[in-house]
Amino acid sequence: MILPILSYGHAILRQKCQPVTVDYPELNALIDNMWHTMYRANGCGLAASQIGKPITLFVxxxxxxxxxxxxxxxxxxxxxxxxxxxxxFINARITQRFEETWEDEEGCLSIPSLHRKVERPWSIEVEYTDRHFVKQHRMFSGITARMIQHEYDHTQGILYLDYLQPLTRKMLESKLRKISKGHISVNYPMRFRK
Known part of the structure; x- marks a missing residue:
């Protein structure tokens, strides 16, 4: 099932998410729906908070x-x-961020049409549980590490905009207001703030 993605301005996007338990209701269906939703929106990652579920889960x-x-x-x-x-990634925790950093452009399905450069570590170590509730501890680098960090931030109530310089954020205010009010056209379902 394709689910609507929350737009910038929804309070859930700023919440620190709760851990997922093994008995979370219909978890597999939720994960499947997240994959369908992400692919429908041509995304490379999606956090549960972006579809209105403030739990520590992302794909x-x-x-x-x-x-x-x-x-x-x-x-x-x-x-x-x-x-x-x-x-x-269920209940992910970044256990190490390595020193080497790099800057690249990021966007977000909750903030359509905006892309800005963000500096992040090239490599990270992550502890998480996979969808079969098997514990994992892995190192990721490059664009994959960037995607994971971006989605992990969603579980902490952080948006990539938070890494931008104050002046850059100030210049984006009117565009962000338009996005939050739904004055934007996207090719996937969204829930805008009322």
Missing amino acids: VDSKPTFENYTAEERSRYFPQGDEGITET
Whole structure:
């Protein structure tokens, strides 16, 4: 089922999310719906809070990005041997952010039409539970690590806009107001603030 994505301005997007328990009602259906919703919106990641569920759950698929990149882009954005992931992250926790950082453009399905450069660590270590409730502890780098950090931030009530300089954010205020009121056209269902 395709679910509407909350637009910028919804209070849930600013909430710190609650842990997911193994008995969370209809968890598998929710995860399936998140994947369908993300793909319908042509996204590479989606957090449960973006569909109105303030729980520590997100999905990331960096494989299509790898497949669509040129060989030169692949070598720039993916470590050697990495072809991307398709993964569900439950109760994720970033346990280490490595020193090397890089800047790249980010966007968000909840903030359509806006993209800005954000500096993030190139590599991270993450502890999480997969959709089968198997505990994982993995290191991710490059564009995959960026996608994970972006979605993880959603579970903490943080948006990529929070990393921008105050002047840049000030210049975006009128566009953000339009987005929050639904004065924007997107090709996927959204819930705007009333």
